[in-house]
Amino acid sequence: MFLLKVRKVLLHIILLMTISVPLSAQLILADTNLVCKDSPLKLYINPTIFNDLDFCVKAAGARDGLYYFTSCNRISFDDAYAYSKLMKGDLATGNTQDKNRFISNILPNNIKWMGYSQNPKSEKFNDPPDPSSGFEWMSGADVGFTAWANEEPNNREDENPGMNVIQGCSNGNLAEWCDVDKNDGHKYIAVVETKFNTPPNIPDIKVRWETQENSRSIIIKPSISKYYRVSVYIDGIEIKDSILINVAEVNVNLSLPGGCGDPFVWNPEIITKIPVNDLEIDWFIGENRVQNQLNPQLNTNKEGPTPAGVTVKSKSCNAMLAQDSITFNLAYPFVETNEKDYEAKLNEIVKLDPINSNDQFLYSWSPINGLSDPSIAKPSFMAEVPITYSVKINDGFDCIIEEVFNFTIDPRINIYIPNSFSPNADSWNDELIILTNTGFYGQLRSFIIYDRLGQMVYQTNDTWTWNGIYKNEVLPRGQYIYTLQYEIENITYSKKGEIWLLK
Numbered sequence: 001m002f003l004l005k006v007r008k009v010l011l012h013i014i015l016l017m018t019i020s021v022p023l024s025a026q027l028i029l030a031d032t033n034l035v036c037k038d039s040p041l042k043l044y045i046n047p048t049i050f051n052d053l054d055f056c057v058k059a060a061g062a063r064d065g066l067y068y069f070t071s072c073n074r075i076s077f078d079d080a081y082a083y084s085k086l087m088k089g090d091l092a093t094g095n096t097q098d099k100n101r102f103i104s105n106i107l108p109n110n111i112k113w114m115g116y117s118q119n120p121k122s123e124k125f126n127d128p129p130d131p132s133s134g135f136e137w138m139s140g141a142d143v144g145f146t147a148w149a150n151e152e153p154n155n156r157e158d159e160n161p162g163m164n165v166i167q168g169c170s171n172g173n174l175a176e177w178c179d180v181d182k183n184d185g186h187k188y189i190a191v192v193e194t195k196f197n198t199p200p201n202i203p204d205i206k207v208r209w210e211t212q213e214n215s216r217s218i219i220i221k222p223s224i225s226k227y228y229r230v231s232v233y234i235d236g237i238e239i240k241d242s243i244l245i246n247v248a249e250v251n252v253n254l255s256l257p258g259g260c261g262d263p264f265v266w267n268p269e270i271i272t273k274i275p276v277n278d279l280e281i282d283w284f285i286g287e288n289r290v291q292n293q294l295n296p297q298l299n300t301n302k303e304g305p306t307p308a309g310v311t312v313k314s315k316s317c318n319a320m321l322a323q324d325s326i327t328f329n330l331a332y333p334f335v336e337t338n339e340k341d342y343e344a345k346l347n348e349i350v351k352l353d354p355i356n357s358n359d360q361f362l363y364s365w366s367p368i369n370g371l372s373d374p375s376i377a378k379p380s381f382m383a384e385v386p387i388t389y390s391v392k393i394n395d396g397f398d399c400i401i402e403e404v405f406n407f408t409i410d411p412r413i414n415i416y417i418p419n420s421f422s423p424n425a426d427s428w429n430d431e432l433i434i435l436t437n438t439g440f441y442g443q444l445r446s447f448i449i450y451d452r453l454g455q456m457v458y459q460t461n462d463t464w465t466w467n468g469i470y471k472n473e474v475l476p477r478g479q480y481i482y483t484l485q486y487e488i489e490n491i492t493y494s495k496k497g498e499i500w501l502l503k
Helices: 008-019 077-086 097-104
Strands: 002-007 028-030 041-045 052-063 066-071 089-091 112-118 135-137 164-167 177-180 189-194 205-209 217-220 226-234 237-247 250-253 264-266 269-272 279-285 288-291 298-300 304-314 319-330 340-344 349-351 362-366 380-382 387-394 400-409 443-450 456-460 478-488 491-501
Touching (some): 041 226, 041 237, 052 097, 066 077, 077 112, 077 189, 097 164, 112 177, 250 319, 288 298
Parallel strands (some): 112 189
Antiparallel strands (some): 028 041, 041 217, 112 164, 264 298, 279 304, 304 319, 349 380, 362 387, 478 491
């Protein structure tokens, strides 16, 4: 029999290294994590980590190059797993009938932990409805032979996934298996398989704080909130931990007041980790005061320069933590404005620019169609049709003003008439084409061409082109006069100019 005393911390370390779970207990402890500035505080390593734990195993035979050991007593699955890792091995693998029978002959009258566990993260896991899915050998061996007892696995442990396997649970066959939930307090004999024929030595444990001290406890006098770090070395393996110690301190946010002035509203803020019942807080703005609130709302009807501020004291530290003040120039937040009329070019990108523009204000434009972003101060849009945009501006304290922008489209730049064309049947510039901007919504009323003698040679009210033909013949080279009339929203516009007919 091998009987050893092994530090409990080693069990935690091994679990951490092998299955990536955190320490089961905080490594660093303190009587409090909130202290007064420059006050002494003791930090110490969790004493339970250094408590001794009986680690007792018995040699139980060997086969296939592996040595087998059993725990001296019935233990939990977590301890059984830790035993296997202390032995640099695994809980027993019974993936063949011979191996399973060999394990059953070890302490045959005892139920034993096997190294066969259900992995909920396995691609094969499907429980429910299949309670036998997702099981894997801890040793990484192939899943082949199984020895489930009748009606096993049944996962009767409140349908909790992640079951573990025990051997010897059936009265009829000591080699058969059942599934159990390790968290239900079950304790059985652990069977460990390993390549090593002796248990490990007691590990060497060392402590080093970031202050370079090596004792299990240190005294600190923190002046600011910060993390304190320690490293514990187990046979050269480093485990790190830290603890946040907060110094009694506060941060004050003296935000700007707002509102239309009846009253003005102020919502300052204190940010701290100190319990509010340990603080004496006194806010003021003008003649109004509020006590012992972290996020108060104060009102005042005073306009013009108005003092405001706060004092904060800690009862337990008997110290002033903050004393801050400011003078606000309180006034109605907006500039009154009338509706504005603008004329935009067709398809022009227009940027709206309200007079009341402030990063702290909230904006809501209407209508939203065509706007780049209806919630910002200065959205843009493409001028395609006459439109009116309005914006409601909120200072953040429900003081609201509205600005209105009326846009019409400049009709004079909607039409372009080339000054020459060449109707010579070469498929290049053979027609005079009146060009309109994309989105033009006007209507043609008349398009007339005159020669130099004033004789009308072409007239239309339904087409925007001319092919240079008069009485079935192409007119001679020369200069011609055009007149154009078109209508936009019941308003008639006229254009007149010269055209060169080339050949």
